[in-house]
Amino acid sequence: MFYTFKNFPVRIDGREIYATNASLGVEASLSENFTTESRHSERYVPTNGVVGSARITYYITGADPIKPRIYDETGTISGYFGGLYFNSGYLKSYSFNVAPHGIARISSDIVFFEQLKGSQVNQSLPPNTGYDYIKYSDCSISPISSYSTEGLESIIEASFSFSSDIEPYYTAQSGDASDIGVSPSFVRYGKKEITCEVISDNLSGNLPFTGKRMGIEFSIKKPNTATLDTFSCSGTMTSRSINSSVGNLIVSSIQIKQSMVDPGPAITGITLNASAPGSFVLISGYNLQNPTRVMFGDRYAHNYYVTNPNLISGIVPHDAITGYLTVETYGGKSTSTTPYNLSFPAMSINAISPTTGTSGTAVMISGNNFYRISHVYFGINALGSFNNINSGIIMAYPPITAQSGYIKVVATGRNAYVNSTIPFFPSPIITGFHPVTGMPWETITISGINFSGTVAVKFNGINSPSFGLVAGTNGQRMTAVVPTGYVRGYIQITGMSGVSTYSTSNFFAALAITGISNTVGIPGDEILLSGVNFQSGVMYQESLEFYRVKLNNVTTGFRWVSSGVLSGRLPPGFISGPIGIMERDGAAVYPNTIYYTLGNAPIAVAFVSPNRGYMTSNYSSFVDGENLNGVTGIYLSGLDTANLGRTYFIPSGNIKSDLLGKRLNIVNYTGIVQPTGTYASPYTPTGRFSVRLVSSGYSLAVQTRSSGRLEIVSGSLI
Amino acid sequence: MAFFKYNEVDVLIDGSGVAAESATISAENGLSPVIILGRKGNQGQFPDSPFIGDINLSYLLQTTFDAPYNFVNSLRTSHQTTTYAPHTVVVGGITGEGYLSNFSFQATPNNPVYARASYRVFNQFSGFLERKRGNINYLPFGASGIAHGYSLFITSTGNYSTVPTYQFDYSFDAEWEPVYVIGSVFPRQVQFMGAKESFRLVRDNYTGLLYSGSYATGYFNFGNQSNISGIGLGQLGTPTYNAILVFDISGAQVKNHSVEVQSEDFIRITTEATNYY
Secondary structure, three states, X not given: OOOOHHHOOEEEOOEEEXXXXXXXXXXXXXXXXXXXXXXXXXXXXXXXEEEEEEEEEEEOOOOOOOHHHHOOOOOOEEEEEOOEEEEEEEEEEEXXXXXXXXXXXXXXXXXXXOXXXXXXXXXXXXXXXXXXXXXXXXXXXXXXXXXXXXXXXXEEEEEEEEEEEEEEEOOOOOOOXXXXXXXXXXXXXXXXXXXXXXXXOOOOOOOOOOOEEEEEEEEEOOOOOOOOEXXXXXXXXXXXXXXOOOOOXXXXXXXXXXXXXXXXXXXXXXXXXXXXXXXXXXXXXXXXOOEEEEEEXXXXXXXXXXXXXXXXXXXXXXXXXXXXXXXXEOXXXXXXXXXXXXXXXXXXXXXXXXXXXXXXOOEEEEXXXXXXXXXXXXXXXXXXXXXXXXXXXXXXXXXXXXXXXXXXXXXXXXXXXXXXXXXXXEOOEEEEEEOOEEOOOOEEEEEEEOOOOOOEEEEOOEEOOOEEEOOOOOOOEEEEEOOOOOOOEXXXXXXXXXXXXXEEEEXXXXXXXXXXXXXXXXXXXXXXXXXXXXXXXXXXXXXXXXEEEEEOOEEEEEEEEEOOEEEEEOOOOOOOEEEEEEEOOOOOEEOXXXXXXXXXXXXXXXXXXXXXXXXXXXXXXXXXXXXXXXXXXXXXXXXXOOOOEEEEEEEHHHEEEOOOOOEEEEEEEOOOOOOOOOOOOOOOOOOOEEEEEEEOOEEEEEEEOOOOOXXXXXXXXX | OOOOOHHHOOEEEOOEEOOEEEEEEEEEOOEEEOOOOOEOOOOOEEEOOOOEEEEEEEEEOEOOOOXXXXXHHHHHHOOOOOOOOOEEEEEOOEEEEEEEEEEXXXXXXXXXXXXXXXXXXXXXXXXXXXXXXXXXXXXXXXXXXEEEEEEEEEEEOOEEEEOOOOEEEEEEEEEEEEEOOOOOOOOOEEEEEEEEEEEEEEEOOOOOOOOOOOEHHHHOOEOOEOOOOEEEEEEOOOOOXXXXXXXXXXXXXXXXXXXXXXXXXXXXXXXXEEEEO
């Protein structure tokens, strides 16, 4: 009689399986037995035991009862198929395909090494609509984050496949008496592997020849429930391909193979014998064999030992902080449900070296328990960079905003910090100042770095009477008052440690002429210059009390009266123009806008040459005296050779004065008319003539005497 | 429970009124029974395939604006390789985001043209039954905007001529591929995979059919009109060629040519050309 599928309930290990397909089979390993001279054989002899297989395709409503057999190799599987049963089953393969729609359906293959027992039973169970079958649309598939996630984002299809080699071993007379040789003495598991194929939209041909570590996890869920079960494949990507065909999407296929199949680990407890890093720890749980990593928070444990699948012993990493413990195996990952708590030994700083320096200087901080260092401060909010060399040494680099004071080392993860007992003094650096010249008591601004802790500012070695940091500039700007004295030179800043720095350019002290007693005068007139910063170090010193003043074309010494007054006289030879005080090195004259005008000085005559005789044609002579450079004309009166009185005017074009106005030369004057007739004999010593010099506002007439003396006719003599 | 009459229902495509003669919305989920070994009957019905919806419209074709025609034209000029946006189709307040899967009509002399448009919907419908809102103008140009078989014409390099045909059938069929990712119920994206366009003219002119095919532009000659670029529809009366629907036949090849004679009828020669996108 034929029965239908309704009469074929399936149970595995006593639990109903919601199978859509099931097939059972047994196969004997028989071989013909030929003897010599016989081409036929009537005998078949067994060459191995009977192998049975049960293949089932089934739906799942929650956690799959067969799936644990992937990892659990203890015991055998019992199967019941419509009355036929076996008890020596071993899971040989297990697979399913994941698609966006549809009900989750598993295919498994169980081998058994015995005859099927029982017989078909006419039985049928009523419908059971109380099960909520797992739908793929409620499940999720995601990459395992600790591996490469490339190409595992938009997955439209996936497959999961497990296979295991099952090898029966027979010994003589193994099995029961009624069926000798059917049952193996023992069964060994051979190679196990899990392979996954993932179809997604990632188009890449990136595959290193060593493969790439990848892993995916498929989670079984129902709507609005937690994960019921997971299937993971974490191993190596062994191949990938890209496929495109007309009428279809471009898809990428990735194959992942996991050759070490373990059940997922579970942590059930953590025992610390002390609460500090470096302590001994016991991790208890399940399936802890073959861990790939053990982590205390974000720190790997490098010292651990697997005592057995339920216990791992190890040392808490020295730089661990309180957190959750994670054990990862090939079967998956387990994280403790409660955190472990640690207490930490205090940090200490024994020394810093050097104790001064600029930004970028490597400062070695020596101490203890330098773990999880997160910040090193050189002052308030002055965060430096650092390298935590080991638990006893930190190499830190001050920022440009570093301030004088203690260095603070912080370990945020441990909620701890420590200050150095020795202060650090950042070395200041001057990058510029403004203005570059200044008067005493004026304020200039100095720019640079590390000005906090400045104890002195000097201008060419002279202390500034006042200085200070500019707020809000992180010690990169300060002001200083220009002192009195010769302050031309480098600006020096000295820090608390005694380290000082100099500006790269000079500061120029300035003086100023603010007033003059008179702006018009003649040589010899007294002049008073008033101004600011008439300092000996600023002005060019001619002698003990006299400083050089340049009056346009001439220089002379003015006597120092006070820091605001110089006194002197207008030197002869001065031509109207600006006046100024010569700077100390003689290279410059402090500019001013004072213009001194030479006044009209009285003419004085000391000597006339010739001073006797007759006027002759082409008359030339010279006159010595003072202030002659203002002479604009000369009247020459006297007797000609005919003893007739004549007066000639010699214009300025025939008058040449030296620069100092001390000599006039009368040249090329041809205006003298010689009388006709007979000349007298060479001039008589008694002849005389008069010379009258005319200048603006002055007129001097002198008359020569036979004795050679000059006689003033009008005007004045020196 | 509300009963609406046909004249109380809005039919819209992308917010524009459609002078529909009929409109249907259908939806189907992929429920399949679970039947297992050892138990009688089915153990429940569960979705085994994606949700599919369809909206079918039959409406008066207007020459001034037609959403399906506009989509076909845009596809002809710009075949995107990325996704297309769906069209919002509303029937009586029920709204679906649909992709044009079919557009067709038949133009015969002395008859207005009724078009059929079908949209495939991959997401669930939204909205609820409601009366028309009364702010839609279904015939903005009145009767003079309706396409009429009397005004069938051909275009040739910018010239327009009426043609002696008994019937003009046009159809457009598009294939859309929804992409579902694991864990999602509705598609993450919908890809346009291809389309087929068919032109079918019934005339009294026999030309023959070549094994290697002939381009429709040179095949359909009407008297002295050759190298025809398009077949179009205008309104009843003198067509104004600035309010027309022109169907470009360039690229289409003649695929089918038949002759039919029936008693008490004229001899009819049917020619069909197809184009693919």
